[in-house]
Amino acid sequence: MLQSNPxxxxxxxxxxxxxxxxxxxxxxxxxxxxxxxxxxKRLDELESKREExxxxxxxxxxxxxxxxxxxxxxxxxxxxxxxxxxxxKKRKEALEPRPRKELKWSFFKSMPADQMLLHFRNxxxxxxxxxxxxxxxxxxxxxxxxxxxxxxxxxxEAVRKVDEIFIEIEADAKDGKQSxxxxxxxxxxxxxxxxxxxxxxxQFRTPRHLIKLLAELTEPKLGHKIADPACGTGxxxxxxxxxxxxxxxxxxxxxxxxxDEDGFERxxxxxxxxxxxxxxxxxxxxxxxxxTTMVRLGLMNLMMHGIDxxxxxxxxxxxxxxxxxxxxxxxLANPPFTGKLDKGDVNPDLGIDTGSTELLFLARxxxxxxxxxxxxxxxxxxxxxxxxxxxxxTREILLRDNQLEAxxxxxxxxxxxxxxxxxxxLVFTKVKENSKKWHTERVWFYxxxxxxxxxxxxxxxxxxxxxxxxxxxxxxxxxxxxxDRKNYFFVPLTEIKENDxxxxxxxxxxxxxxxxxxxxxxxILAKLLEMEEGILADMRELxxxxx
Numbered sequence: 001m002l003q004s005n006p007x008x009x010x011x012x013x014x015x016x017x018x019x020x021x022x023x024x025x026x027x028x029x030x031x032x033x034x035x036x037x038x039x040x041k042r043l044d045e046l047e048s049k050r051e052e053x054x055x056x057x058x059x060x061x062x063x064x065x066x067x068x069x070x071x072x073x074x075x076x077x078x079x080x081x082x083x084x085x086x087x088x089k090k091r092k093e094a095l096e097p098r099p100r101k102e103l104k105w106s107f108f109k110s111m112p113a114d115q116m117l118l119h120f121r122n123x124x125x126x127x128x129x130x131x132x133x134x135x136x137x138x139x140x141x142x143x144x145x146x147x148x149x150x151x152x153x154x155x156x157e158a159v160r161k162v163d164e165i166f167i168e169i170e171a172d173a174k175d176g177k178q179s180x181x182x183x184x185x186x187x188x189x190x191x192x193x194x195x196x197x198x199x200x201x202x203q204f205r206t207p208r209h210l211i212k213l214l215a216e217l218t219e220p221k222l223g224h225k226i227a228d229p230a231c232g233t234g235x236x237x238x239x240x241x242x243x244x245x246x247x248x249x250x251x252x253x254x255x256x257x258x259x260d261e262d263g264f265e266r267x268x269x270x271x272x273x274x275x276x277x278x279x280x281x282x283x284x285x286x287x288x289x290x291x292t293t294m295v296r297l298g299l300m301n302l303m304m305h306g307i308d309x310x311x312x313x314x315x316x317x318x319x320x321x322x323x324x325x326x327x328x329x330x331x332l333a334n335p336p337f338t339g340k341l342d343k344g345d346v347n348p349d350l351g352i353d354t355g356s357t358e359l360l361f362l363a364r365x366x367x368x369x370x371x372x373x374x375x376x377x378x379x380x381x382x383x384x385x386x387x388x389x390x391x392x393x394t395r396e397i398l399l400r401d402n403q404l405e406a407x408x409x410x411x412x413x414x415x416x417x418x419x420x421x422x423x424x425x426l427v428f429t430k431v432k433e434n435s436k437k438w439h440t441e442r443v444w445f446y447x448x449x450x451x452x453x454x455x456x457x458x459x460x461x462x463x464x465x466x467x468x469x470x471x472x473x474x475x476x477x478x479x480x481x482x483x484d485r486k487n488y489f490f491v492p493l494t495e496i497k498e499n500d501x502x503x504x505x506x507x508x509x510x511x512x513x514x515x516x517x518x519x520x521x522x523x524i525l526a527k528l529l530e531m532e533e534g535i536l537a538d539m540r541e542l543x544x545x546x547x
Contacts, residue, residue: 008168015161022154032293033149035300037162040124042304044105045166059131060104063097067122103127109159113152120155121147136309138299145296205232206334206378207459209262209452209467210414210425211239214332214376216264216471217406217427220244223280224329229317229364231287234298236332237312238305241285248272262452263465273306286328287312317368318360320347325433326370334378335361337421351397354390358383362394362426366401369430381409381422384503395501399440399493402428406474409447409505413455424505427474438493444477445505446470446488485510 019030043059051058073091075084101107103124108116129142149155220226220240228236249256249267257265273281285307289295295314302310315322318341337358346355350363358379365375383391384407398404408425415423431439452467454460473480473488482489491508499507518524 005168008165011161011165011168015158015165018154018157018161022151024148028293029148032296033147034158035297036125036128036147037158039300039304040128041105041162041166046304046306060100062100064100064103064123064127065095065097068094109163113156116159117149117152117155132309137312138303138310141292141295141299141314144292206235207414208235210378211235212262212264213467213470214425215239215243217376217425217474218330218332218374220330222248222277223284225284225286225327226330226332227286227328227368228331228333229288229361229368230333230335231289231298231312232294234287234301234312236334237285237287238302240330240332241281241302241305241307242266244281245273248277261461263468282307282309285310288315288317290314290316317364318346318350318357322347323349325367328368328370329373331365331368331373331375333361333365337380352390352393356390359390359394363397366397366430367433371430371432374427374429376425376427378423378425381424381504384424385507387500392501395503398426398428399496399501400435400438401433402430402439404428404440404443406444406446407503407505408470411448411450411455414451416455416459417457440493442490442492443496443503444474444488444490445508446473447505486512
């Protein structure tokens with residue numbers, strides 16, 4: 001988290017202020033433009049490391065045709081033939097292909113501001129948009145992307161500050177703190193925090209440590225087809241990708257594993273990511289979102305982390321135009337739960353008569369899973385005990401069509417400073433679509449009192465790491481002996497059905513009550529009168545002293 005590094009946080013705020021003072025005040029527009037810069041910087045770093053391998057075909061190999069200002073080569077009406085030929089010669093020379101290495105961050109960052117802006121806008125940005133082939137999602141959704149920075153001074157200052165951010169990230173990593181993972185997502189999160197509008201449209205990011213927990217609970221494997229139906233900047237897809245990499249390292253090169261700031265074992269880089277594994281991973285990760293800006297940010301996010309051709313599409317997974325069923329092994333999601341949809345736009349196949357997105361997404365996720373596929377989803381706790389017909393129908397889908405394995409209650413401040421809505425994690429495995437029988441026999445309930453961070457708006461990192469403990473308890477749940485319901489426990493389906501399919505942790509938890517003994521009311525009143533008389537006596541004495 002940015003809050004664990006005040007210097008990095010200050011640098012990102014400073015970068016935001018640079019765009020604000022430079023005339024780009026719309027936060028989403030600023031995020032997108034900043035992300036382009038971060039992407040170009042990160043691409044330079046990744047390619048430089050990969051170029052050490054002689055077999056690697058760098059994205060900066062070969063030549064490019066430079067942009068020219070055609071107005072400089074238009075001959076005047078009274079120009080002689082020789083002058084016209086000279087202009088044509090100069091134009092031809094200006095259009096001579098040049099090495100693509102000139103498109104790297106390390107090359108252009110030292111240019112004068114005016115030259116830098118022209119070079120970035122007309123040479124570098126078009127190169128970024130065409131990094132992949134025409135069939136790729138990245139190329140499709142970058143076609144309409146626009147680089148709107150107009151002031152040379154703004155670009156120059158922004159480039160300088162991005163360099164400072166990366167220097168601090170590298171220093172932080174060397175000190176064993178937070179490594180570079182999802183920087184443009186962090187910038188997005190920081191910007192939303194600055195303008196205090198997060199949560200109004202559901203576009204706040206899931207904290208990274210919770211993403212790690214959901215990946216740990218579902219344990220995605222190499223070859224699994226993984227999806228997020230409302231992926232935003234791609235945080236869950238990235239979390240699954242990083243879990244798979246760590247799992248590969250654990251099996252082949254365990255010495256490369258390190259315990260991260262949240263207590264989970266992670267590997268940043270390994271030789272296990274060979275061409276074969278990389279191709280499998282590229283074909284394994286799928287995301288969908290209804291915001292084209294989020295689609296672009298998600299694509300660049302995944303590409304920066306080594307997924308060369310990610311599959312993120314502009315698509316409304318709740319609409320009549322989306323009908324994928326039984327396609328995915330793993331679904332990870334924190335779908336938006338602040339909106340209401342027009343029922344006429346909702347796919348009737350979802351089987352839930354409601355406009356509430358949190359219910360519709362649960363039905364959609366259930367349908368997306370293949371038989372045996374697993375999902376971990378963050379939902380508002382109201383879904384677990386609400387009495388509406390749609391809420392009950394959604395819970396019935398979870399218990400009938402799926403084996404609902406766990407309900408993990410999250411602390412109330414888990415999504416501060418954006419929202420104080422109490423949330424929970426649902427973990428379930430698909431069994432059969434439109435089942436007539438119940439496929440859940442019992443549900444495991446667990447409550448996280450804290451998630452390793454302070455539960456105020458600052459969300460400071462605490463010393464303890466409770467999330468790996470939650471994962472361990474979840475893994476051991478079937479063999480552990482539970483004699484009470486004070487911490488974590490199983491509840492049989494029969495009891496859940498008796499309680500109107502209520503799935504809230506507090507509904508089944510046993511509370512310990514300590515007997516309190518109080519004096520009889522007359523004695524308490526007598527003591528109060530005695531205290532009152534003492535106060536009055538003191539006040540009379542004080543009154544006499546002051547005359």
